[in-house]
Amino acid sequence: MISSPAVERRSIRGHYNLSTLFYRMLWGPHLHHGLWRADESAWVAQVHLTEKLAELAGIHGGEKILDVGCGMGGSSIHLAKKLRCHAEGVTVSPFQQKWATLSAGWHGVSNLTRFQCLDVEQAVFEPARFDVVWSVECTEHLFDKPRLFQNACAWLKPGGRVAICAWLAGEELQRAEQIQQVKDVCDGFFCPSLGTSSDYVAWMEQAGFRMQHVEDWTDRVYRTWEICRDRVRRFRIRSIARLIDQETVVFLDRFDTILDAYKTGAMKYGCFVAQKPV
Ligand SMILES: C[S@@+](CC[C@H](N)C(=O)[O-])C[C@H]1O[C@@H](n2cnc3c(N)ncnc32)[C@H](O)[C@@H]1O
Numbered sequence: 001m002i003s004s005p006a007v008e009r010r011s012i013r014g015h016y017n018l019s020t021l022f023y024r025m026l027w028g029p030h031l032h033h034g035l036w037r038a039d040e041s042a043w044v045a046q047v048h049l050t051e052k053l054a055e056l057a058g059i060h061g062g063e064k065i066l067d068v069g070c071g072m073g074g075s076s077i078h079l080a081k082k083l084r085c086h087a088e089g090v091t092v093s094p095f096q097q098k099w100a101t102l103s104a105g106w107h108g109v110s111n112l113t114r115f116q117c118l119d120v121e122q123a124v125f126e127p128a129r130f131d132v133v134w135s136v137e138c139t140e141h142l143f144d145k146p147r148l149f150q151n152a153c154a155w156l157k158p159g160g161r162v163a164i165c166a167w168l169a170g171e172e173l174q175r176a177e178q179i180q181q182v183k184d185v186c187d188g189f190f191c192p193s194l195g196t197s198s199d200y201v202a203w204m205e206q207a208g209f210r211m212q213h214v215e216d217w218t219d220r221v222y223r224t225w226e227i228c229r230d231r232v233r234r235f236r237i238r239s240i241a242r243l244i245d246q247e248t249v250v251f252l253d254r255f256d257t258i259l260d261a262y263k264t265g266a267m268k269y270g271c272f273v274a275q276k277p278v
Contacts, residue, residue, distance in 0.1 A: 004186035030074035069138020073100030178266035188254030209274035
């Protein structure tokens with residue numbers, strides 16, 4: 001795991017309050033990478049990532065899902081609409097919580113979804129409440145990642161699954177340049193640390209899960225940042241960000257850092273599904 005001690009809790013909340021609108025303009029309602037099969041649009045690729053994770057997690061319909069780091073509710077609303085799942089989303093951003101709630105109403109799934117502004121690291125849920133603990137690109141922001149998996153194991157029913165997509169550090173990085181790239185990504189994107197794929201497997205197994213899927217999707221998600229970087233240039237989004245705050249400008253400038261980190265192998269993108277024993 002590579003850590004960046006400079007990242008603070010309040011800056012993560014501030015970042016999502018301020019930049020959610022940029023993400024929405026640049027990318028859409030899903031605040032996560034696209035997963036490409038061929039030359040489909042970015043939107044199709046984003047939905048495909050959600051559907052692929054749902055397939056690997058064995059979500060067939062009607063499950064109770066905890067969506068950790070729910071953003072604008074993209075995954076929860078999709079799973080509610082397509083599979084009639086009951087989704088509870090948590091986000092640290094009050095702005096996102098309101099957006100997700102309004103969006104669920106717009107999509108006609110208010111009765112199947114609920115969004116709370118809550119730090120998952122402080123959250124308490126009753127034992128065995130969920131069938132699936134789902135988290136797409138949120139664990140990067142957690143200060144105590146192993147603890148999430150211990151909690152998730154308690155919150156899940158026996159046989160329940162944890163389904164995760166996460167930005168990762170490459171395994172056993174030696175070169176100073178690669179380590180610096182991961183630290184720059186952590187600072188620019190407000191991640192206290194990035195774990196490796198082996199770290200995630202160890203944290204899940206130590207929490208009592210049995211691994212079902214561990215996949216490296218790096219090559220299939222890489223295009224996300226090329227598209228975002230091109231859109232920032234085309235729509236002059238950097239000039240708008242300058243009016244808001246310097247941290248948002250730094251965040252936009254770090255799109256190249258993340259592309260470089262993927263190119264050198266400093267960063268990877270992983271998908272994990274693990275089951276709580278029956
Ligand atoms: C990159 S976005 C992903 C959003 C969503 N999963 C999606 O795929 O559209 C990261 C999300 O994690 C949330 N987050 C970060 N730290 C969190 C914490 N400690 N507790 C709850 N949510 C958190 C942010 O508020 C944001 O919604």
